[in-house]
Amino acid sequence: MTDTPPPADLRLFNSLTRQVEVFSPVHPGEARVYSCGPTVYNYPHIGNMRAYVFADILGRTLSWKGYDLTHIINITDVGHLTDDADAGEDKMEKMAAERSQSIWDIAKHYTEAYWADVQALNIRQPAKWSVATDYIDEMVAFAKGIADKHCYELESGLYFDVSSIADYGRLARAVTEDGEGRIDTVEGKRNQADFAIWRKTPAGETRQMEWDSPWGRGAPGWHLECSVMGGKLLGFPFDIHTGGIDHREIHHPNEIAQNQAHCCAGGLDSAENSGARIWMHNNFLVERSGKMSKSSGEFLRLQLLIDKGYHPLAYRMMCLQAHYRSELEFSWEGLQAALTRLKRIVMAVERLSDAAVGDAVHPKFAPMLEKFAAAVSDDLNTSVGLVALEEALAVKKVDAAAKRAVVHQMDKVLGLNLFGLSREALRIRPKAATLTEAQIEAELIRRKEARAAKDFATSDAIRETLTAKGVEVMDGDPLGWEWRL
Ligand SMILES: Nc1ncnc2c1ncn2[C@@H]1O[C@H](COP(=O)(O)OP(=O)(O)OP(=O)(O)O)[C@@H](O)[C@H]1O
Numbered sequence: 001m002t003d004t005p006p007p008a009d010l011r012l013f014n015s016l017t018r019q020v021e022v023f024s025p026v027h028p029g030e031a032r033v034y035s036c037g038p039t040v041y042n043y044p045h046i047g048n049m050r051a052y053v054f055a056d057i058l059g060r061t062l063s064w065k066g067y068d069l070t071h072i073i074n075i076t077d078v079g080h081l082t083d084d085a086d087a088g089e090d091k092m093e094k095m096a097a098e099r100s101q102s103i104w105d106i107a108k109h110y111t112e113a114y115w116a117d118v119q120a121l122n123i124r125q126p127a128k129w130s131v132a133t134d135y136i137d138e139m140v141a142f143a144k145g146i147a148d149k150h151c152y153e154l155e156s157g158l159y160f161d162v163s164s165i166a167d168y169g170r171l172a173r174a175v176t177e178d179g180e181g182r183i184d185t186v187e188g189k190r191n192q193a194d195f196a197i198w199r200k201t202p203a204g205e206t207r208q209m210e211w212d213s214p215w216g217r218g219a220p221g222w223h224l225e226c227s228v229m230g231g232k233l234l235g236f237p238f239d240i241h242t243g244g245i246d247h248r249e250i251h252h253p254n255e256i257a258q259n260q261a262h263c264c265a266g267g268l269d270s271a272e273n274s275g276a277r278i279w280m281h282n283n284f285l286v287e288r289s290g291k292m293s294k295s296s297g298e299f300l301r302l303q304l305l306i307d308k309g310y311h312p313l314a315y316r317m318m319c320l321q322a323h324y325r326s327e328l329e330f331s332w333e334g335l336q337a338a339l340t341r342l343k344r345i346v347m348a349v350e351r352l353s354d355a356a357v358g359d360a361v362h363p364k365f366a367p368m369l370e371k372f373a374a375a376v377s378d379d380l381n382t383s384v385g386l387v388a389l390e391e392a393l394a395v396k397k398v399d400a401a402a403k404r405a406v407v408h409q410m411d412k413v414l415g416l417n418l419f420g421l422s423r424e425a426l427r428i429r430p431k432a433a434t435l436t437e438a439q440i441e442a443e444l445i446r447r448k449e450a451r452a453a454k455d456f457a458t459s460d461a462i463r464e465t466l467t468a469k470g471v472e473v474m475d476g477d478p479l480g481w482e483w484r485l
């Protein structure tokens with residue numbers, strides 16, 4: 001019997017080196033992780049939530065391996081422009097103006113909506129949700145510390161000179177024409193990739209969110225926010241920084257540039273000072289038409305999936321079935337398949353008795369647990385991890401408590417809430433359903449009576465009516481019926 005996961009080095013893909021590296025913590029026994037959080041100007045779409053499912057799997061894996069995890073996710077409530085480079089308006093200001101609402105109300109509403117999705121997807125709470133506007137003083141102090149050596153002032157704000165640090169942009173490694181084309185030229189910029197770390201409020205304008213600074217009244221740049229919160233809450237260097245793959249091109253190279261400047265100011269030179277040792281990026285959730293995006297107007301929210309009758313953890317399952325570095329194409333068929341797979345697993349778990357769940361693992365399950373540990377240790381290969389879980393569930397003639405123990409171990413990483421979910425809970429009434437559950441139950445009782453009286457015509461008719469109304473009758477199944485999605 002063993003109560004710790006089988007040892008396997010955790011290997012993670014570092015976007016900085018473009019290599020899989022063995023994780024070796026900065027502080028022995030600890031793991032410090034920062035994840036770029038949502039810009040709360042709108043509802044998150046399910047693509048955004050893929051980024052947090054990924055960060056959650058990373059955090060759970062680190063915890064499972066025994067590291068003392070400190071995970072920070074920020075809430076961006078100021079500074080993120082409609083273009084990741086320096087073009088456009090502040091996303092928050094723009095939405096507030098469109099809605100004639102205060103930014104603070106908008107931020108509150110969408111932060112709560114985001115947290116509801118976090119909870120529905122069984123994403124663990126981080127050590128802290130750091131809210132950008134709570135760190136304005138620290139941002140001004142950070143900017144002051146690097147301004148002399150690395151920045152210059154223009155009418156529109158304080159700009160970071162990317163030629164002032166070693167090896168700018170090595171994370172993106174793609175100074176393609178495409179990349180450069182995205183960066184809007186601001187009159188007077190020394191290099192095309194220079195970016196604002198403080199944006200001055202234009203003369204004659206007032207913004208809802210503005211603060212005093214040595215460079216005039218204005219607001220911090222989005223990249224500055226993450227540098228400051230990461231450094232302040234985790235200390236430089238920390239272990240891992242995560243975000244979606246779009247951040248690999250502009251946001252994170254700019255964060256790294258600032259971190260380098262900041263650390264060099266403290267006497268530590270060179271490109272080694274990226275702030276975090278490992279930078280990890282999840283790939284996109286895409287639709288046939290391309291990347292799912294808030295800015296494009298129409299997008300899929302988790303709530304829409306639920307309204308259609310899909311349990312939110314089916315979406316988590318869908319994410320786990322793909323590797324985080326692969327693009328994942330969303331389709332309703334794919335979601336349905338993920339839900340069916342989750343149901344099968346939950347049914348198998350339900351069959352296990354309520355015997356005590358311990359951490360101890362029976363030797364019979366050692367091969368599956370080893371396979372599982374090897375898979376998640378191999379850059380978070382959850383899709384193979386799921387197969388190991390199913391193999392463990394399929395083992396015959398074994399004590400139920402022992403099986404529960406191994407499932408419990410695996411679910412610590414997968415986070416499918418397998419002991420909190422029942423198959424009935426996975427059956428969600430679609431919003432468009434015309435029948436209530438009570439009506440369905442009543443019809444099923446009528447049908448049972450008809451069958452008992454050998455009145456098969458009536459029994460078949462009831463079944464057909466239910467089918468027409470989106471209900472599948474399942475004879476011989478303890479659940480009795482399902483919504484047809
Ligand atoms: N389609 C997607 N698939 C996976 N991750 C995504 C996708 N779109 C954005 N992300 C990630 O979601 C996280 C939150 O992003 P944020 O709230 O800043 O969205 P946004 O950039 O305003 O929205 P969008 O890019 O959709 O217009 C970031 O880590 C981002 O990289």
Ligand SMILES: [Zn+2]
Pocket residue numbers: 035036037226243251
């Ligand atoms: Zn960020």
